[in-house]
Amino acid sequence: MLRGDLELAWRESAAITQRGRPDPHRFWDGRPFTGRRVLVRCLHGLGDTIQFIRYAPHIREQARFLAIEAQPTLKLLLEEARIADQVFTWGEPEPLWDQQVEVVELPRIFRTTLASIPNRVPYLFVPDTPAIPVEGRSGPLRAGLVWASSSYNPARSVPIERLASLFSVSGVQFFSLQAGPERAQLEPWSSHVLNLHEESACVLATAKTLMGLDLVITVDTMMAHLAGALARPVWTMLPHESDWRWMLDRKDSPWYPSMRLFRQSAPGDWDPVVDRVRVELETLVAARGHFPCPARLHSAVPQTPAPEA
Numbered sequence: 001m002l003r004g005d006l007e008l009a010w011r012e013s014a015a016i017t018q019r020g021r022p023d024p025h026r027f028w029d030g031r032p033f034t035g036r037r038v039l040v041r042c043l044h045g046l047g048d049t050i051q052f053i054r055y056a057p058h059i060r061e062q063a064r065f066l067a068i069e070a071q072p073t074l075k076l077l078l079e080e081a082r083i084a085d086q087v088f089t090w091g092e093p094e095p096l097w098d099q100q101v102e103v104v105e106l107p108r109i110f111r112t113t114l115a116s117i118p119n120r121v122p123y124l125f126v127p128d129t130p131a132i133p134v135e136g137r138s139g140p141l142r143a144g145l146v147w148a149s150s151s152y153n154p155a156r157s158v159p160i161e162r163l164a165s166l167f168s169v170s171g172v173q174f175f176s177l178q179a180g181p182e183r184a185q186l187e188p189w190s191s192h193v194l195n196l197h198e199e200s201a202c203v204l205a206t207a208k209t210l211m212g213l214d215l216v217i218t219v220d221t222m223m224a225h226l227a228g229a230l231a232r233p234v235w236t237m238l239p240h241e242s243d244w245r246w247m248l249d250r251k252d253s254p255w256y257p258s259m260r261l262f263r264q265s266a267p268g269d270w271d272p273v274v275d276r277v278r279v280e281l282e283t284l285v286a287a288r289g290h291f292p293c294p295a296r297l298h299s300a301v302p303q304t305p306a307p308e309a
Contacts, residue, residue: 001244004254010108028101028109037065039097040084042074044104046203049074050225051245051255054123055106056083067095076204081124117254121231126207140173141285144210144227145193146218148182155239155268156220160185162270165278166217167192171285175213177206177223215284217277220246228256235280237273240264 001009027041038059042049049071060066060083067086070078075089086095101109110116147163149156160182167174167189174193176186186195196209206223207230210216216227216234220243227234236253238246238261246253246261253259260280262273 002248004114004247004250006107006113007111010111013108026102026105028105029099031099033059033062033099035062035064036099037067037095037097038063039067039069039094039100040103040106041069041100042071042103044102046071046074046222047225048104050124050222050229052103052106053078053083054118054229055110057123058110058118059106060084065095065097067097069094073203076202077124077207080127080204083123114254119255119257121257122229124207124226124229126204126211126230140171141215141288142173142175142213143281144175144177144196144213144216144218144223146177146216146221146223148178148180148185149219149221150180153220153239155241157182158219158237158270158274160189162274164189165274166281169278169281169285172281177209177216177218217281224259225256228253228259231258234259235277236261237270237277238263240267240269 040053040056040059042053053068056066056068065086066084067088068078068084070087070089072089075087078084079087088094112118145163145166147158147160166172175196176183176193177197178186178195179197183195183197186193198205203222203226207226210227210230210232214233216223216232217237218224218227218234219237220239224234224236234256236246236259240263242263245255246263249263251261251263253261262276264270264273
């Protein structure tokens with residue numbers, strides 16, 4: 001999967017199943033979705049749900065009824081996307097279903113290859129919040145910033161001071177989208193980066209904020225997936241040993257057409273990554289026209305696959 005040879009991964013997965021080895025994350029019973037009441041359970045991370053919920057419309061084309069059991073923070077976003085007949089969250093009553101699947105199983109069920117990834121974006125939508133094209137607005141380029149991932153993998157995080165060279169790029173306003181305790185690291189840089197993050201139990205509010213930005217620069221977090229699913233321009237900074245979904249050596253992502261990847265060439269070495277981001281940022285500003293940053297920051301406005309038989 002890291003090499004992008006997904007078909008080989010599915011064959012190996014099938015071989016493991018035939019040998020009788022249990023898989024605690026496997027819910028699907030192997031039968032087609034046609035005419036069934038299907039329940040998609042989202043039991044992994046928020047980024048996993050956002051990445052793989054793209055398959056929901058393809059299930060819905062075949063199923064009689066589709067329900068999604070989503071994480072509480074994603075419930076409203078998925079409801080607004082209208083990709084299922086019902087969205088509920090943990091602790092709420094389940095609808096009737098006769099087939100269930102875990103969301104991370106869907107690429108295997110649909111026998112996804114690089115050529116058949118359903119990558120038409122956006123596949124999540126924020127109603128009544130029009131996106132602002134990079135070329136279609138005056139004033140400084142609005143760039144959202146996320147520098148820290150969760151404690152699950154600290155190697156994904158970039159110390160904010162390592163990003164300082166970005167803040168000197170003329171024609172860019174930076175806005176922090178950073179969540180969690182790492183947000184406190186912003187204080188020394190508050191004259192360069194305005195905090196837009198609000199503690200909220202709803203990712204829908206974050207999605208609305210992204211629609212008012214021209215670019216998102218982030219480490220490997222949920223924010224990268226959310227921006228990609230909304231078709232927002234997003235630059236993702238990756239550690240040397242990155243997750244399989246980003247594959248090897250690629251500067252783009254077959255999952256998200258609006259995403260660019262900036263990779264470490266050596267473990268822990270973020271400086272060359274930040275240098276490349278800075279150069280590309282300067283190029284982007286030059287291409288859209290030079291607009292000086294104001295003296296003080298101000299508030300922002302916020303092909304169809306078939307399942308395996």
